[in-house]
Amino acid sequence: MTTRRDLFKAMAAGAVALPLPAFATGATPPSAPPARVPGVEGQRKADLGDGTYLNPIVAGDHPDPTILKDGDDYYMTFSSFLAYPGLVVWHSKDLVNWTPVGPALQQNLGDIWAVDLCKHEGRYFIYIPANPTGQGWSIYAIWADDIRGPWSAPVDLGISGCIDPGHVVGEDGRRYLFVNGIRKIRLADDGLATAGELEDSYRPWRYPDHWITENFAPEGPKLLWRDGWLYLVTAVGGTAGPATGHMVIAARSRSVHGPWEHCPRNPLVRTLSAHEPWWSRGHATLVEGPAGDWWMVYHGYENGFRTLGRQTLLEPVEWTGDGWFRALGGDLSRPLPKPRGATPGPNGHALSGPLSRERFGVQWSFHQPRPEEMQRVRWEGDTLVLAPAGRSPADSAPLACIVGDRAYQAEVTIELEPGAEGGLLLYYNPKAFVGLGFTADTVKTFQYAEELAWARQPRATRQVRVRMTNDANVVTWEYSHDGGRSWTLHGTRMEVSGMHHNVFGGFLSLRVALYGTGGGAVRLRDFAYRAIAETAGA
Template sequence: MTSDSRRTLFKSLAAGAALPLVGSATPAAAAAKSAAQASDPPQARWARGIEGQRKADLGNGSFLNPIIAGDHPDPTILKDGKDYYMSFSSFYSYPGIVIWHSTDLVNWAPVGPALSKPLGTIWAVDLCKHDGRYFVYIPAAPDGSSWSIYAIWADDIKGPWSDPVDLKIKGCIDPGHIVGEDGKRYLFVNGIRKIRLRDDGLATDGQLEPAYSPWRYPDDWVVENFAPEGPKLLRRGEWFYLVTAVGGTSGPPTGHMVIAARSRSIHGPWEHCPRNPLVRTLDAAEPWWSRGHATLVEGPAGDWWMVYHDYENGFRTLGRQTLLEPVEWTADGWFRAKGGDLSRPLPKPRGGKAGPHGFALSDDFSKNRFGVQWSFHDPAPDEMARARFEPGALVIAAKGRGPADSPPLTCPVGDRRYEAEITLELEGAAEGGLLLFYNHKAFVGVGFDQESIKTYSAAEEQGWMKGKSGTRRLRIRVTNDDNVVTYRYSRDDGATWQLHGLRMEVSGMHQNVFGGFLSLKLGVYSAGSGAVRMGRFSYRALAA
């Protein structure tokens, strides 16, 4: 299907034509779709960055989404002079809330983590600046179920950041900061509700109250649920604009969407945008699913953009990735998205200066890369005490009986196809291994102790695959080729390799199956007693 025909289909659907059932088609429709795809131009390809990782900037004045590949959900973006900063939900990863930097909205590199103290799972944060000070407002559930909004602050975006302050805004998520026409600070939260803050931004100054009754889509649209969430606000001219997500974050590909409202006062009344929804996946054939949780941001030369998250068609395992779409302001004072077919390259924002993008995942453990690359999954408050650096190695003290009850050290990935390997050396009666890890109920991998090589699939040890180990040192390689996983291991540090006897298919390890809004990460576990010494981790993306 050509770009024009895709646009015609999607526009007709948006105008009220019947929406096809996701995942279903008549034989005639399927034949027509197959014929159309046969005439498609070659699929646009991402640029190759560090270690072959995919990169949005194509080097010719255009870019291809995502701007940050892999699990970077609920983006919050701050324009700070000529600089842009962005952060994301970090969930159970600690250290967490990694802040990224850009000067052109397309190339992004990490600055570092802002939060080291575990607060349980962390959802959509809000990064803002007020009176020269940086703030991150954090919805967190330290006990796993009781939500509250916390705040951290810093005078320099690089830190140091303060310890979390509990604002005691209970049962709320998705904060969005704004200064009203009265000069007072407010947080909007899911619902959509608002609460006034004290001038220092570190305590509330009033009660939580309803703020806006969001626009509702037709009842026959295929969505997950209503779920008004992710309020992000800006003031432009005489208007406040409120951008909200509805439709549910996961579920069907067509669920999540972006809507907008505006008001001359932060206290309302708010009027719905006549073009709602501004962004929505209309068909499962599109490259990006469940598009929502957007923020508007002004580009370096004064053009406007929308940043939001979504799932990649066929690769929900990578989590929700970050997209950039151009926006235009219309004569009636509203705005609209104009990216069109997001499987194609788009012109880059004007006036920006390209900077570094991403970072190498390969690690010789000569530097502490916790937070930016390595994070413990769902750690206890003292989890970092398990880790110690030695020359050329990171040593992780053993904990638990195996990968099902030991917090692994995880590393996020953003490529559809990749290969990673690591050398593991056992101390004492430890067991270690290399995993693809979603959570403790969903992982696959290969591990070993001094006696046995073990296989983990569907989060369980497969006893029938147990082999002899006879070593305390093993180099393990994992290859993920479009969700088909192959393991190899070497007893001579990579000189010769043995193919592991079981391949695994992991495309079902995602939010719709296991919940938690996570992604499938590389993981290393250290269980039993003693410790596991991690050395020479290498990563490379494989060509498509």
């Protein structure tokens, strides 16, 4: 009698053939969103080319967006958590088409949450909540005279136990940071030290107790002066948990010191049902468009794809006669008219190509490196040489790449120096990853953060090309020892839809990752990426 365990062993050894996904069929799942204009490598692109756009404007794990209008330019950055180099700054001319500029943070500050990007008297600042020791949060600042850098080393402002800063200049001409709570503290004129004590500022509007949310969690304060009013936009309801939790509320005052009045339309944005395409919508910033229209930028989880992390969304805003505003986009399931008055610029960036120095920090970043591990890479032409770390993928601080497509293929060539182990992963954190690993004589299988020791396959390997296909959270693996002329289908497919924050915490996403461990370096080259049509479940 053939047992389930025997079947798994046969699959791992390649004795049981499984059909590959029919990528070219073009089958559309019943809940598919409207048709898109594909971007570079087929990646998701918000601009539909007909005067409309379809969210997200920045796909993949780009949460807690902080946006700066700087003349005719817009700049945006996001929480980078445990990725180093971190805090990639993005640029746009029209709020819809975005391209990366480069990472602003090189030094390892540990976990980094929602930051604030601002400009004051010609100088750019990023205020950074960070937890460098794992023992508590503080807010740091970095600055630059050019948005493209170089950026300064971090300065600890000594604002302990706080996250989610929002910078504003009060009617008194002084600088302030608002933080979670909602509290505020005055800054020195140069913005690089405090000049007062942390104090309560605003008691947020409270939703009815019977609403289904994660927790109250007032956070993400973003502030804007308009027509003599200071508007305070805040997130409440929790940033994950139930789909209907996170929301956007607003208040206003004539003074940075209050008193504040609640917006009568609160909440301005909220997911009302788990049937909507975007869940947990919140953490918003108001921004003026190129032609004077107004918009709200915030994040949300995509229905069924929490694995992609919180993605960046754009919603039109209308100012009303009573001096308040309201959101006009609804549940964001359909295309919306683009902001007026700007010529579209480039969108996205190619992920395929050499793992060059220029891609380090923009595309590829270490996950949770120890300080010394920032020096683990060197380049030999178009080859990235990764020094080993740790004993397994779990503690190897892999190089990870954010992806934003619901279905895609990724492949890379791996060359092992003597004693090395290397491989290709889908990586959330040390407790949640899947992938294939290779040593000089063995193919290893990692499923849900564990190596399946019974699935080890003997195979002499010095160089191998590995391909991963993620088709709507169903992952297929292949590898080739002859440069891609012939491929071996790995016998185990992996379903990864549960590998997200609501299971494993951390507010992260499932990323393509490369690891190296053991006693020798791993040489990596010719990474290739392309979006594909979804077929899983079709």
